[in-house]
Amino acid sequence: MKPRILIVYTGGTIGMIEDPVSKALKPFDFSHLLTNVPKIKMLDYEIDNIQFTEPIDSSDMNPTYWEQIARSIADNYDNYDGFVVLHGTDTMAYTASALSFMLGNLTKPVIITGSQLPIGEVRTDGEENLITALQIAAERDEAGNPMVREVAILFENYLWRGNRSTKRSADNFNAFKSNNYPYLAKIGLGISFDRDALTKHHRSLPLAPHYQLDTNVVAIEIFPGITERTLRHALDTPGIKGVVLRTYGAGNGPTAEWFLAAIRDTVRRGIVVLNVTQCANGGVHSNRYVAGDVLSATGIISGHDLTFEAAITKMMYLFGLGLDAGEVSRRLAIPIAGELTVSQK
């Protein structure tokens, strides 16, 4: 049986062409993309595609589009062995994180890729990324099960867990990285999978997609010089249910009483405040420093080693399930799709 793969084309640099007047890149049609990658025919796969009516620059990505991508996968789940999502790099890690939560019980590969140079350009990285993504989506283990059973980002030399990934370069072909989790595969002459890092599912339950996300969340990045007025203003945003607070180092913040009081008051109002570090690598260890300890005493939840992208989308997903603040807080600390490691320290 030939592998059956569905490509979901959302836009992004991979399929862009130059605007004849401004010379800036703009999203373009999927057929143009396929014409430029004749090598696809060398893969002995059955490939179908679905595309956004208007392909987008991923800077325009939002939860409505996430629902559209998730539905494209869920509605066609039984008819394909794997899925490749073509997407711009700017918000790819957010989409990968959101999909990893929305596609409950996923046991098939959802490989997201794109490129830094459009596929029509001579030195494009798009052609190789697309071909490799298709190969990974078709890969099976010895027992005939899909090798990858999760949402992952394929870019240049690596396959990363989607909800552990971050865009790390606007120029480099190796544009993504998981700072707190090993790669799922290394791409060289061959594709070498790290089986210990890949998600293992022993039981197969029907896919349980969830499409509703709640966008009543805010993100606040602290910095030396942040004022009480700005902080309170953000925390007082009408209707918010959750805050992702990007703190220093191991989850530390100012020890000034005005700062701690603002966070404490917010938690008392029933708003979930999640602590994630601004550092690319490592996570929150609240009791390492007094500056983390006093912050944790306000009732803030530890985000452990969550990426910012996973933190904000997980919050939207949990509130989208209609859960109350207590249950959202509880589930934020438990991995849903391999997005965090709870530290014992």
Ligand code: ASP
């Ligand atoms: N702005 C583009 C996008 O995210 C960048 C890219 O695809 O690399 O759609």
